[in-house]
Amino acid sequence: MDNSGAASLVAGYRPGDFLLAGPETTVHARGGQAVVAETDADELAGRVAKLLLDTGAPLAVGALPFLPGAASHVVIPESATRAGPAVAPAGVPPRWVPVERRSVPSGSAYEAAVSAAVRTLRNGSELRKVVLARTLELDFAAPVDLPGLLPGLVRANPRGYTFAAELPDTTLVGATPELLLSRRGMTVTANPLAGTLPRGADPAADRANAAALLASAKNLDEHRVVVDAVVETMRPFCTAISVPERPELIRTPTVWHLSTRVTGTLADPDVSSLRLAAALHPTPAICGTPTALARDTIAELEPFDRGFYSGVVGWCDASGDGEWVVAIRCAEVAGSRMRLFAGAGIMPASDPAAELAETSAKFGTLLGAFGIDPV
Numbered sequence: 559m560d561n562s563g564a565a566s567l568v569a570g571y572r573p574g575d576f577l578l579a580g581p582e583t584t585v586h587a588r589g590g591q592a593v594v595a596e597t598d599a600d601e602l603a604g605r606v607a608k609l610l611l612d613t614g615a616p617l618a619v620g621a622l623p624f625l626p627g628a629a630s631h632v633v634i635p636e637s638a639t640r641a642g643p644a645v646a647p648a649g650v651p652p653r654w655v656p657v658e659r660r661s662v663p664s665g666s667a668y669e670a671a672v673s674a675a676v677r678t679l680r681n682g683s684e685l686r687k688v689v690l691a692r693t694l695e696l697d698f699a700a701p702v703d704l705p706g707l708l709p710g711l712v713r714a715n716p717r718g719y720t721f722a723a724e725l726p727d728t729t730l731v732g733a734t735p736e737l738l739l740s741r742r743g744m745t746v747t748a749n750p751l752a753g754t755l756p757r758g759a760d761p762a763a764d765r766a767n768a769a770a771l772l773a774s775a776k777n778l779d780e781h782r783v784v785v786d787a788v789v790e791t792m793r794p795f796c797t798a799i800s801v802p803e804r805p806e807l808i809r810t811p812t813v814w815h816l817s818t819r820v821t822g823t824l825a826d827p828d829v830s831s832l833r834l835a836a837a838l839h840p841t842p843a844i845c846g847t848p849t850a851l852a853r854d855t856i857a858e859l860e861p862f863d864r865g866f867y868s869g870v871v872g873w874c875d876a877s878g879d880g881e882w883v884v885a886i887r888c889a890e891v892a893g894s895r896m897r898l899f900a901g902a903g904i905m906p907a908s909d910p911a912a913e914l915a916e917t918s919a920k921f922g923t924l925l926g927a928f929g930i931d932p933v
């Protein structure tokens with residue numbers, strides 16, 4: 559595998575390629591010798607490992623959908639290149655103007671869904687947390703120019719993971735701040751995020767929002783639920799695990815998040831990053847707790863199919879090392895259409911208007927980088 563610069567990998571992206579450009583590694587892949595669509599975690603990881611061995615391909619790339627029964631899309635590419643941390647090639651930021659925009663559900667319908675979830679959460683149900691999302695559909699006069707768009711997304715999200723993954727009917731493109739799991743040798747790292755406030759309009763307001771987030775009982779509870787679930791899932795795979803006592807703050811261009819970096823030492827070197835990612839998915843950061851009840855609540859309250867939004871995107875090499883990120887702050891792109899997704903963790907103390915504002919701020923990740931006016 560050659561190690562050319564990360565900027566040239568981003569610049570070299572063409573429609574149909576895979577790209578994941580993050581703070582440590584940039585991966586670009588092209589073509590497909592085989593596609594693995596298994597839904598079972600063991601079968602998926604086993605089949606990918608065997609194909610990597612049989613073909614001699616340096617790595618597998620792809621995505622897992624939100625729903626457990628839906629087909630995965632993990633590809634053994636024709637060629638793949640890995641480089642260091644994401645670097646954005648120089649360029650002029652794009653400025654796109656949609657000819658049509660539709661919020662699905664409408665803002666008021668989203669608030670009504672949040673209110674319904676809050677009632678359930680407060681009324682003695684076993685549900686402790688549910689993540690409710692909404693979409694923003696944009697139509698453009700011409701096909702979306704993905705190669706023209708990715709450098710701006712990398713530039714606007716220097717600490718995030720910018721990705722483009724080719725799927726059966728669409729391309730999933732985004733800049734997520736959340737690492738689901740990485741494996742380097744025997745070291746595994748997960749970085750759950752949950753608990754959010756928008757960035758402030760000026761430095762003083764921004765600092766105040768950051769301080770308010772660190773002190774918010776609702777957000778700390780929402781975060782704790784995710785960290786506990788991630789640690790519980792990782793524990794059987796690890797001989798040792800280290801969990802910071804308190805979350806720290808991280809920022810994206812549009813929001814502050816609570817973040818906890820969990821590290822572990824793997825018990826069995828044959829357990830690949832893909833196997834671990836499939837075990838962790840879906841965390842309560844994008845589904846809720848308990849998982850099955852949260853999933854049912856989402857099916858009842860969200861009027862669209864999530865597809866690969868809130869799924870997983872990443873890569874895995876023949877040794878099992880790899881990096882898998884949570885597919886959020888993203889959009890499906892097909893021809894001249896783009897469908898953006900944003901969700902928020904709903905807790906008993908949630909305020910519907912604040913959750914709506916939070917999802918608007920999350921849409922801002924893509925809208926801002928593409929020069930599209932905010933919602």
Ligand SMILES: C=C(O[C@H]1C=CC=C(C(=O)O)[C@@H]1O)C(=O)O
Nearest residue numbers: 752753754843886900901902903
């Ligand atoms: C579900 C999303 O964000 C998740 C990740 C970080 C913080 C979140 C929150 O505070 O609600 C969400 O759990 C999304 O961006 O669509």
